[in-house]
Amino acid sequence: MSDFLLVDLSRLQFALTALYHFLFVPLTLGLSILIAMMETVYVMTRRTIWRDMTKFWGVLFGINFALGVATGITMEFQFGMNWAYYSHYAGDVFGAPLAIEGLMAFFLEATFVGLFFFGWDRLSPRAHMTVTWLMALGTNFSALWILIANGWMQNPVGSAFNPDTMRMEVTDFMAVIFNPVAQAKFVHTVSAGYVCAATFVLGVSAWYLLRGRHVQLAKRSFVIASAFGLASALSVIVLGDESGYALTDNQKMKLAAIEAMWETEPAPASFTAFGIPSQSDRETHFAIRIPWVMGLIGTRSVDRPIAGIDELVAHAEARIRNGIVAYDALEKIKADRNDTAARTVFDASSRDLGYALLLKRYLADPRQASEQQIKDAAWSTVPYVPLLFFGFRLMVACGFALAALFAVSLWHTTRESEAPRWLFRAALIAMPLPWIAIEVGWFVAEFGRQPWIIDGVLPTFLATSELGVTDLLLTIAGFTLVYGVLAVIEVRLMLAAIRKGPDVANVIDDLRPSADPAMQPAE
Amino acid sequence: MIEFLFDYETLRLIWWILLGVLLIGFAATDGFDMGVGALLPFVARTDAERRVAINTIGPVWEGNQVWFILGGGAIFAAWPVLYALSFSGFYLAMFLVLLALIMRPVAFKYRSKRPDPAWRTRWDWALFVGGAVPALIFGVAVGNTLRGVPFHFTADLRPVYEGSLFGLLNPLALYCGLVSLAMLVTHGAAWLTFKAEGTVADRARTIGARSAVVTSALFAGGGVLVSLGLLSGYRVTSPVAWDGPSNPLIKTVVVDGAAWLANFHAHPLLWIVPALGITAPLLAAAGFQARLEGWTFLASKLGVAMIIATVGLAMFPILLPSSSNPSHSLAVFDASSSRATLRNMLLATVIFLPLILAYTGWVYRVLWGKVGEKSVEKAGSSAY
Numbered sequence: 068m069s070d071f072l073l074v075d076l077s078r079l080q081f082a083l084t085a086l087y088h089f090l091f092v093p094l095t096l097g098l099s100i101l102i103a104m105m106e107t108v109y110v111m112t113r114r115t116i117w118r119d120m121t122k123f124w125g126v127l128f129g130i131n132f133a134l135g136v137a138t139g140i141t142m143e144f145q146f147g148m149n150w151a152y153y154s155h156y157a158g159d160v161f162g163a164p165l166a167i168e169g170l171m172a173f174f175l176e177a178t179f180v181g182l183f184f185f186g187w188d189r190l191s192p193r194a195h196m197t198v199t200w201l202m203a204l205g206t207n208f209s210a211l212w213i214l215i216a217n218g219w220m221q222n223p224v225g226s227a228f229n230p231d232t233m234r235m236e237v238t239d240f241m242a243v244i245f246n247p248v249a250q251a252k253f254v255h256t257v258s259a260g261y262v263c264a265a266t267f268v269l270g271v272s273a274w275y276l277l278r279g280r281h282v283q284l285a286k287r288s289f290v291i292a293s294a295f296g297l298a299s300a301l302s303v304i305v306l307g308d309e310s311g312y313a314l315t316d317n318q319k320m321k322l323a324a325i326e327a328m329w330e331t332e333p334a335p336a337s338f339t340a341f342g343i344p345s346q347s348d349r350e351t352h353f354a355i356r357i358p359w360v361m362g363l364i365g366t367r368s369v370d371r372p373i374a375g376i377d378e379l380v381a382h383a384e385a386r387i388r389n390g391i392v393a394y395d396a397l398e399k400i401k402a403d404r405n406d407t408a409a410r411t412v413f414d415a416s417s418r419d420l421g422y423a424l425l426l427k428r429y430l431a432d433p434r435q436a437s438e439q440q441i442k443d444a445a446w447s448t449v450p451y452v453p454l455l456f457f458g459f460r461l462m463v464a465c466g467f468a469l470a471a472l473f474a475v476s477l478w479h480t481t482r483e484s485e486a487p488r489w490l491f492r493a494a495l496i497a498m499p500l501p502w503i504a505i506e507v508g509w510f511v512a513e514f515g516r517q518p519w520i521i522d523g524v525l526p527t528f529l530a531t532s533e534l535g536v537t538d539l540l541l542t543i544a545g546f547t548l549v550y551g552v553l554a555v556i557e558v559r560l561m562l563a564a565i566r567k568g569p570d571v572a573n574v575i576d577d578l579r580p581s582a583d584p585a586m587q588p589a590e
Numbered sequence: 591m592i593e594f595l596f597d598y599e600t601l602r603l604i605w606w607i608l609l610g611v612l613l614i615g616f617a618a619t620d621g622f623d624m625g626v627g628a629l630l631p632f633v634a635r636t637d638a639e640r641r642v643a644i645n646t647i648g649p650v651w652e653g654n655q656v657w658f659i660l661g662g663g664a665i666f667a668a669w670p671v672l673y674a675l676s677f678s679g680f681y682l683a684m685f686l687v688l689l690a691l692i693m694r695p696v697a698f699k700y701r702s703k704r705p706d707p708a709w710r711t712r713w714d715w716a717l718f719v720g721g722a723v724p725a726l727i728f729g730v731a732v733g734n735t736l737r738g739v740p741f742h743f744t745a746d747l748r749p750v751y752e753g754s755l756f757g758l759l760n761p762l763a764l765y766c767g768l769v770s771l772a773m774l775v776t777h778g779a780a781w782l783t784f785k786a787e788g789t790v791a792d793r794a795r796t797i798g799a800r801s802a803v804v805t806s807a808l809f810a811g812g813g814v815l816v817s818l819g820l821l822s823g824y825r826v827t828s829p830v831a832w833d834g835p836s837n838p839l840i841k842t843v844v845v846d847g848a849a850w851l852a853n854f855h856a857h858p859l860l861w862i863v864p865a866l867g868i869t870a871p872l873l874a875a876a877g878f879q880a881r882l883e884g885w886t887f888l889a890s891k892l893g894v895a896m897i898i899a900t901v902g903l904a905m906f907p908i909l910l911p912s913s914s915n916p917s918h919s920l921a922v923f924d925a926s927s928s929r930a931t932l933r934n935m936l937l938a939t940v941i942f943l944p945l946i947l948a949y950t951g952w953v954y955r956v957l958w959g960k961v962g963e964k965s966v967e968k969a970g971s972s973a974y
Contacts, residue, residue, distance in 0.1 A: 167938050
């Protein structure tokens, strides 16, 4: 139960496979919308250049989509494989959004993605456009449901522990769906995906424009990408703030760690623009603070304080003590299911049960914990501050840089004269930024949740499967090898497709309706 | 009526049926994709032939595969303990399935992006492995489920699996793996004769006619093994509270040589299901010979459904027996989600499943028609 190597390896495997999966997903999210928009312009204007654009970006979309699908399979089954106790503990709540994701989103996107590629000559332009939108809709729905699932891990609303089944069970499914953390995360994440795709299209188009190739296609793509990108980047920034706002209700510790706020400040709190947080000294050296800003962002007020780490640790300690009461009652219920006195005690204290489980890091029975162990457990609720502090600032910096890039690009596209070459170079250089921001953002959100797998309910170190370390080493090696090879192949195919450019046959193609029903799949 | 549908016992039964529907949906749709993958080196030798075979499933395999993903999600939501135990217990087997299935989407998409024959041959191998390995391992998993796997729960309901990968590869489970492989190869062959033109369809017809007979014989052989007592079942001996808490530590279960036949003896009408499991593949074999392609495919589909349904009916109400601690076995009445979750999930299913079937049907209709070398050539680089 306390094999920490197994826990660390399970976490490493999840992080590797999730981060890798998330290299492809954001591009899929945004590119599906972008190509649907391009195809809509084609259907409205019937100018074939827009169909060529749809098909060309569609090819790149397809190469990326294949790996998103392939690596998504791992994610769906990894909970059961590596996190069996979590799956048992949370499945009643967490499984439902995953299943609904399959019903509502995966079928939609996967069924219509085939028709998107194979249906060009079998469908009217209008029908094909509908197919493309349905595919894009499915893709975006899947983000909604997976983030509802993830939002519950961050803020486990609408559920309670059932001592008869020894797991969390749903009490209010609507609360799970409309979890404010989930909703904020959804909007923030899909917007980030749109930024990612816009940056990708902008960068590739800039590359063509620098070389004077496929100018007509590249110019139009550049315009649509900068407009779509600016709108999305502003949405990410504004709604990123919304995520921070939700944090103050539900995840104060994560917020305090991100801001390296050790002590509660008098309201309105200042924002630490830079500093060097030290976990061991429990303070932030060389801090440069901007007065008022944090209080405004975090509480939308000038008079409510934001809790600092020290205060939250004291709070955690009180919850641990109450959690021990809940644990004791639960043990009595397990011994005698009809012990009504124990049930009454448990009902009153069960929301702190998870805090008592933190003590299992040190000893098997939390009721025997020493004062020092309780204090240590309380401090174990603080995630590693420096990584969160710098990670968050890196993500924000990337976001603002991209917003600026889109703004300048859009401004230039509205002018008569050619956009300057340095702008194209900047667009090319900026291509990795959304991926950096997104991967770091995932890290901040999930590493910032530690030591919990379900915030306040179940510590991560208790949640794994009972596997051998060799099993984990074997699968980590296997995934790394296969994923590594696939990444190399993917990037090479992507570059080859970009170098080749749009299909020339398509460019000279006219409005000829292709209605030969015997004709076979064509992209 | 609504109240009746929503009591805990009924919901558990409905979700047991839906579990079967999902598994059958997966085997009947993605099953033929895997069958085509497993058949690829045998029905198609030249590159043009391979592209014909691959493009028969090109536009649909992706949607079909969602049955697998949905299966995972729905088991997680409706049978969380089963999800936790089976995937962590069959850990390395699952890992192999995942690797095989990860190769498949990539192979479809990337294979024909480059003309290099060595490149294409490598991806063809990936498609073969992505079809044959899961088809075999799923059968092995079903075999182990019938046989029971060694696991127990701690008092905190932490599932502890006691076996190893090699423990899963016992003769009986491997036999079930062969049933599954033969069944899905037949299904893939039926699809190919239905959808492909020329040599590919001819070879598929020859192989399918044989593998259909093998499927029927192997499945019937499994029945013989059970009736000879070579495959013991598990029987619940304590009184069952169908609306009780989902806690697998409350009941008692014993190993019983004839338990997997008990449901059929108690309800003789159920014999129709295994009977169709034996005869439907034979009908498919006849269909292959008679070149009734549509009927062959339907017969094969029926066979797939009945073979899977037979396993479920034989084991009911057990879902996953424990060979080391039989009383810890998972059963329909003690391994489900809460009543609220089963109800919410049922509502979601009632809304979305008909929609899914409707638009999937529409897509198949749009794509109706045979795939041949000419049509693939005409589609050029845009086909797989």
